[in-house]
Amino acid sequence: MSVSVTLPRMMEIGGGAIARVPDMVRNLNASRVLLITDKTMVQFGYADKVQALLTQADIESRVYADTIPEPTASSVNEAVQIAKDGGFDCLVALGGGSAIDSAKAISILARFGGVMRDYKVPRIVNEEGLPIIAIPTTAGTGSEVTKFTVITDDATDEKMLCVGLGFSPTAAIVDYELTMTLPARITADTGIDALTHAIEAYVSRKASPFSDFNALEAMRLIAPNLRKVYHTGSDTNARESMMRGATLAGIAFSNASVALVHGMSRPIGAFFHVPHGLSNAMLLPSITAFSIEEAPERYAKCAIAMGLATESDPIDVANTRLVEELDAINQELNVPTLAEFGVSQDEFESVLETMIEQALASGSPSNNPRIPTPDEMKSLYRHLWS
Known part of the structure; x- marks a missing residue:
């Protein structure tokens, strides 16, 4: 093919x-x-x-x-x-x-x-x-x-x-x-965006050997350097690795498409003006946990590429470590909840159905390993308040 x-x-x-x-x-x-x-x-x-x-x-x-x-x-x-x-x-x-x-x-x-x-x-x-x-x-x-x-x-x-x-x-x-002059917040948000691109490209239903190669290499470059550039922006080697990783992740998702995280992220940015990378970061751990059951081997490969597991580790162990790491990254890089960002829950609820409609209309959720129902998307959106 x-x-x-x-x-x-x-x-x-x-x-x-x-x-x-x-x-x-x-x-x-x-x-x-x-x-x-x-x-x-x-x-x-x-x-x-x-x-x-x-x-x-x-x-x-x-x-x-x-x-x-x-x-x-x-x-x-x-x-x-x-x-x-x-x-x-x-x-x-x-x-x-x-x-x-x-x-x-x-x-x-x-x-x-x-x-x-x-x-x-x-x-x-x-x-x-x-x-x-x-x-x-x-x-x-x-x-x-x-x-x-x-x-x-x-x-x-x-x-x-x-x-x-x-x-x-x-x-x-x-x-x-x-x-080299990027502030820490933008460094974090864009870095997590790149990591999301790589993970979603790899688990996408449109993935191919070409996109897989670029996505895995992107994860290998981004995962060990994301915290480094956040804490020490002057780290030249880490900055270079992040830049190459982000470009490879772009190549990967341009040729495999993104999935549910991006589909649900765009309406958050549109309605509440949350920076794109930040809204991806808010969603990535919970949507990864939701999706793993339909592509456990693929997500385990992500954990291996990120240095969280080895080929000899059981798949469920690798996937547990992946979700734990995504949560840990958000904690260390000070990714807020939607409430902490300043969004009113009443305002959020008032546009929730429209957000779900827009996310589905983008087509990105259909690339996800586990395709959600509108009710499941509603639950995932509400998880942003946890």
Whole structure:
């Protein structure tokens, strides 16, 4: 049986890789670059650094720094108009998953028009938008190598999952040095997001030997280094391992799909503005425990890859250690409950049915080893208060 694999056309990986931006632009036969980023990247000087590299290479560029966390359909409109009016032929996306996801939406809308809802699943978007060079500054989302973007509908608060080759970056620059200044909270949230990608890709019903290889290697890199980068952000070796692990996890889930954690996580972010990685972390232990009975061998392999068990350990022992470790990570990295995050339980209950509907509509829960009923999803959501 064959499997379809999607990857960027070009990738540059390693410390200092950002210096290759001009070469990648030239390789795309582009000459006018719109740099899609956020104000934090401007404050840290990273946007200026990229623009200086382009200027030195006689490549015209303009910075758009108004992307927002958890991008919405309306938040990308200004940049879409700038891209169209300015005749830009390449987008460079610099930042975390939100900046890269925004660039993916801008790429398609600038070339083909319409509104973001036109491009949500079940539509598969294989049209080729403006080429994107993705430069992640967090070790987490893997968006630099995926064919997905998530954009919130302002009118309904639905986090719309959009899928297809059209959303896959043309090129990616993976430079761990860009993560050295990340604060501990963002380091934790994005790191757990990457770990979730790897685990869900491995247990997904759409997994293949190709995605399995990348998912297991991602877990081997992330598991021993997640706590290190949280406590000691200056640990160069740990930062590099996390960055490589996050990219491999992105490759894994882009080619196997995520599952129930992500399906249930998106509505939490949409309704209560919980950062994506943090809402994944809130759900990961309980959904793993719920799902294990349908794929015990697969989850045991995750425990082995993470260094929690050996091949000689019984499967149930390995799986117990896995759930215990996921709980322990949340404790050590100070992942709050939804109540501790500040969400009112009455408000939560008022949108619970809608959250379940949106999670199911995304299609991600159907990739899970154990496919939940709506009542089971309700119970898993309510577990967030424990």
